[in-house]
Amino acid sequence: MKLSILIMVLVVIVVFALAFYVIVKFRRRPNDKIPVQVEGNHKLEIIWTVVPIVLLLILAVPTVKHVFGLAKDYTKDPDAVQVIVTAHQYWWEFEYPQYGIKTSQELMIPTGKTVSVQAKSADVIHSFWIPALAGKIDTNPGANVNTMFFSADHDGVYLGKCAELCGPSHALMDFKVKSVNEGAFDRWVAAMKEPGKLPADPAIAEVFEKQCLTCHAVGDKGLQLYPNLTGIGDKETIAGILVNTDDPQYKNEGTTHDNLKRWIEDPQAVKPGNSMPKVDLTPEQIEGIAKYLSEYKLNVEQ
């Protein structure tokens, strides 16, 4: 990629210089004679045919090498972290078949390890893209599963995007990749498997079970039809697009608690066209659920 940019910059400079020289040098001046009518020049024409071919050959060799390098299949590799990515309108589901857990919107990976991705879609075509870590791969519907792999060299949080038009909220279908050390990753896996905690307040717990766990899950409770809520208090974003921070500066930033409230109050206003309905809840119930969820942390980083 660097090589291609380098060669192309070179080409641009040469052509621009030539063009500029010609434009300045050969402007029409008064008393210009009719120029010589040149048919062509075989030597020159051969030069500007052969030189690009050579440049392209230089480019083609690493291209082919990388095409096959990136196509390497890690799906059977026990040392790699296997992740099955399923794209939905408009959220991401991440399943770890080796550990038997599912999470959503935030892909947790151990730093330095190869992550092997099998990507598919539950509805329309999306495209799985983490600009800072790897190229993209489309998620196709049906039995058509695409594979890719990547790894993060440093701990950190990386932004992921949907890169294929998938409907009104295509622009809002962000996700995060959180790369942590292996110890923290193992703790996270263990914590995800623990039984789910319900709200302390029994009234809220009842509403939560009745209204939320019919689609969502916490730990072993509820259904995993839509994003898994286990440990949602730790996450970087709510719904992928409301950024959690204690120091809000921009329109889409807020505390985890505020973001949860804003989301539950009117999901369609945040992400038009998504599947979450405006649930019939009183302001107190929303407040209670938001509080409970924002405090639902797994505390795996020490």
Added chain:
Amino acid sequence: MSAHSHLDGQLPHEPERATLEGRNKVLGFWLFLGGETVLFGTLFSAFLALRDQVGDGNPTSQELFKLSLVAIATVLLLTSSLTSVFAIQAMHRNQVKSMQLWLIVTVVLGLGFLGLEIYEFFHYVHEGHKFSTSAFSSSFYTLVGFHGAHVLFGIVWISLLIGQVYRKGLTVVTAPKVYVAGMYWHFIDVVWVFIFTVVYLMGKVG
């Protein structure tokens, strides 16, 4: 009118190419058939990509196709191609009567083919092989149906031409039309050979 009202005996040997309009028409039609080739090529590709997507419980191509019936249809259409050649040859010999006769035979054979195809489709629908049953059925009906629609169009077109030649005689205006219609008829015949091979024979073999 005088420029066009040749007596039959005065027509040039290849009346379809006697005028610039005629030459344009013939060349343009060759190019049109080039485009049609791409059209059917794409339909064939789509069919080949989807022909195994039969779906559970739906009849497969092995169960559906009755080769004997399709073979008769094939013979009809291939013969009609031959008779259309006779028609053009008659035109080149300036035998208008003979040309019209062969064209009529061509149309009748085409109608026979179309009748068999319609019967076949009815039969398939009865067996549960509807247009919207599966990707296989959709691509099958689209490909074969497109061809059938071409045959129907050809029949109407050639019938109109028979009427025209009857009224106006064979002139440098009508001759290119007949010639071009003949080209068209050969083309849909060739397409059918491919359909017979790719859809029916390969479908029967599996």
Added chain:
Amino acid sequence: MAHAHPVKRYTGLMDWLTTVDHKKIGILYLIAGGFFFLIGGLEALLIRVQLWKPLNDFVGADTYNELLTMHGTTMIFLAAMPVIFAMMNAIVPLQIGARDVAFPFLNALGFWTFLFGGLLLNLSWIAQAVPDAGWTSYLPLASPTYSTHKGVDYYVLGLQIAGIGTLIGGINFLVTIINMRAPGMSFMRMPMFTWTVFITSALILFAFPALTVGLVALMFDRLFSANFFEVSGGGNTVLWEHIFWIFGHPEVYILILPAFGIISEVISTFSRKRLFGYSSMVFATVLIGFLGFMVWAHHMFTVGLGPVANALFSIATMLIAVPTGIKIFNWIFTMWGGSIKFTAANLFAVGFVPTFVMGGVTGVMLAAAPADFQYHDSYFVVAHFHYVIVGGLVLGLFAGLHYWWPKMFGRMLNEGLAKLTFWTFFIGFHLTFFVQHFLGLLGMPRRVWTYLDGLGFNTMNLISTIGAFLMGVGTILFIINIIVTAAKPKTAGDDPWEDGRTLEWSIPSPAPEYNFAQTPLVRGYDALWKEKMDGNDAMTPAEPIGPIHMPSPSILPFLMSLGLFIAGYGFMYAENEWTGIMHDLFASHAVAGAGLLITLGCMVVRSLKDDHGFHIEPDEITGKGVKA
């Protein structure tokens, strides 16, 4: 001297509705294409207004997707293609010394189907069911499951009807160029623009039928519950992508090749030099056309076709850089040693060269599949194809319009205004799209209706929006120029630029109905220039003056297209929520049937009724046809 067959020659509106004269059809294409260009441009401005700041809520998510879909579809099919067809119609017959195109009737039919197809598509705005699945209309997003309103139906039927017109036009120009060249005009003496039109027409012939099939399949899926792309019924969505791009990639070359031709003519004329390396230019054009069909899957590197396909398509795509490079150097060396006059037309042409180089090199970068995994569907791609299509094609069209305006209308455009148009449009263009390369590299995906703050996208998006408005100003200046010019008398001479090299400059501006009073004899490449250099002030005629046969005007093309338009509506609203008679009419397919009947009936009439045309007599030709 009465005509053997008195043919009604219409005036006023009826003249335009019934004309089969390629020059008038060219003007019709220009007006309609220009109109759609303004609509597409307005949509682009709304897109840029929405994106000028993060989390803007100027238009909503739904409207934005409609805008981006309609902007792409309109610009490609309804603006770029017809304006190209306008130039083809206005100039190609004149360049080859022909009196007409091969099929004047079909030529008119092509225009009217395009117009009615385009109108159908754009009426979706009024029906409030606008296509919103992108101009590529990928499935399943465009399937009846995920797109429940009639938007995509408008897309399918509008393009289908407009596509018929394009296909007809392609065949027409192929036959015209093969069969109707003046004596002595061998293939290797044809002007470069005619060559590129020839190759473009061939590409149209072999690319558009694939789109037709794709649209038919999508229409069957949507209207008759077929399963081509319906995954639950065994359909395959990748099939659509293949079919679309097998058409879609050649389409890019269909668009850009005529621009190459225009640039070749303009640069050569205003440098007063023969086109450098003419034969290698022809060869490069043919090669680009050929390779154009081998590279479609480079739009699909991320689909998961596997490494073998990706590697092959990478290499094939890179190869296209070679003939394109040949062209660039040939243009530069046409100017080398020349005497370059910077008219507005030439400014556009010279501005084209570096701009297109930019689009070309980013193209090679995208061709490398591993890098494309990063660039694909990001703003880098948006920048790339706008550099090629706007920086390439639109600058080329502007060059051609300014250059041939006097030949089309008999009036010279105002040079000062035209130069102002160039500078605002050119600077606006680079402001808009140059920064988008970097937005893409930073990770901004395309087709997003908004973006978060704090990602570093803000400033560049603002610059881009300002640039877009500058382009808008340029376009308005061009329209003002047209209006100002239209008010002036027709004073342009046969060869108003005085450096004309090709046959169209040997006849009056605008060209008379029959183009050439006497068919010229072509004695070499750059036929007119050759005569000038040999000291002749006119072409040598190849025939004596005699009566000229002309085709009769006809309303049938208009009616046939209208029939298709009605049929399109009939099929689309066969399922509707209306009540009463309207419901019954549409639901019983009576409307669709009536539309088809109109079209087929007109075809029958056309077939049965001989078109004898009429003759223009020598008196009329010498009396007013030839200027003193």
